[in-house]
């Protein structure tokens with residue numbers, strides 16, 4: 001099955017698969033990113049434990065993974081629906097769930113964190129896991145905007161800590177940014193690069209600088225689009241059409257903000273706004289109002305736009 005999975009997602013040869021050192025992965029946070037990372041890791045033959053704070057949330061994560069797998073399979077196994085069903089069954093068997101992070105990390109080669117974008121919450125989590133995970137376990141954060149060094153400082157394994165930044169939707173987006181801090185060992189960086197390749201992704205490396213590569217360029221575009229809409233310079237629909245047809249983006253910046261989640265967008269803006277030299281990220285009243293009303297985008301069926 002692992003061979004089929006590699007063919008399906010990456011086209012990597014089975015010899016690439018033999019180089020994999022990371023076999024068992026624990027993913028903390030079963031939201032849109034954690035569920036996506038779990039899906040792709042299980043689809044490429046890894047044993048996955050997905051952790052969140054309650055069984056109810058984890059049930060939804062499993063439904064999300066299965067729904068996304070169905071969309072993948074509809075295309076890839078178009079002529080062989082039975083093989084597609086078998087693929088889904090095999091992948092789902094590789095995903096265990098747990099509401100207990102402590103026991104989930106015990107046998108893990110890699111822990112990928114994809115919880116809320118909040119430095120203190122991430123540090124608290126890693127401080128706890130550092131005492132429980134085996135010494136060889138690599139820790140990685142999927143943070144969009146926080147410093148990897150700052151998160152890693154809560155552990156005693158800075159050499160085994162890096163950033164692994166996936167893109168949404170994980171099943172479709174080919175890029176992974178691998179972020180090394182000055183303390184990250186070469187072995188850890190190489191393991192994370194190899195792991196990304198085995199997932200069928202194209203890894204790029206970045207220093208631990210604000211926004212890494214993609215968000216350094218993408219976040220200003222999204223924030224500026226929100227401001228443009230807030231000022232009434234153009235409608236949200238026209239801003240999105242303009243960037244799709246005029247700049248070739250697959251989604252406009254306002255619909256992309258809804259897709260990412262306005263709670264995450266707000267946290268990122270607040271984090272970036274701490275840089276006094278950069279006025280671009282000062283808060284937006286409209287964004288704050290939507291988040292306060294629980295309208296955080298696609299995941300709550302309403303954000304800037306309504307869904308269904």
Ligand SMILES: CCCCCCC[C@H](O)CC(=O)SCCNC(=O)CCNC(=O)[C@H](O)C(C)(C)COP(=O)([O-])OP(=O)([O-])OC[C@H]1O[C@@H](n2cnc3c(N)ncnc32)[C@H](O)[C@@H]1OP(=O)([O-])[O-]
Pocket residue numbers: 068069071072075143144145166167168169171172173215218219220222223250251256260264265266268269
């Ligand atoms: C200010 C702060 C900003 C914060 C920024 C931080 C964000 C973060 O750190 C970084 C990011 O991620 S940045 C964000 C980076 N992300 C971007 O920039 C994303 C930009 N958008 C895109 O690339 C495209 O619009 C998509 C690929 C999402 C959808 O493709 P489309 O052509 O527009 O439309 P479609 O009709 O919907 O889908 C067509 C087919 O694709 C397949 N498929 C789709 N979703 C799937 C899934 N979840 N599972 C499985 N399969 C999935 C499926 O086969 C589907 O067919 P179906 O018959 O419907 O099943």
Ligand SMILES: NC(=O)c1ccc[n+]([C@@H]2O[C@H](COP(=O)([O-])OP(=O)(O)OC[C@H]3O[C@@H](n4cnc5c(N)ncnc54)[C@H](O)[C@@H]3O)[C@@H](O)[C@H]2O)c1
Pocket residue numbers: 028029030031032033034051052053057101113114115116117118125142143144145165166167168259260261264
């Ligand atoms: N949404 C995106 O487009 C995107 C893309 C790349 C990176 N990221 C980053 O990934 C992370 C997660 O984003 P998301 O969009 O998946 O968020 P989300 O809100 O969809 O999911 C976060 C999940 O983490 C869970 N959680 C919170 N605290 C926890 C804890 N202590 N232990 C276990 N689970 C916990 C929540 O219950 C929730 O299910 C953030 O750091 C975000 O910046 C997001």
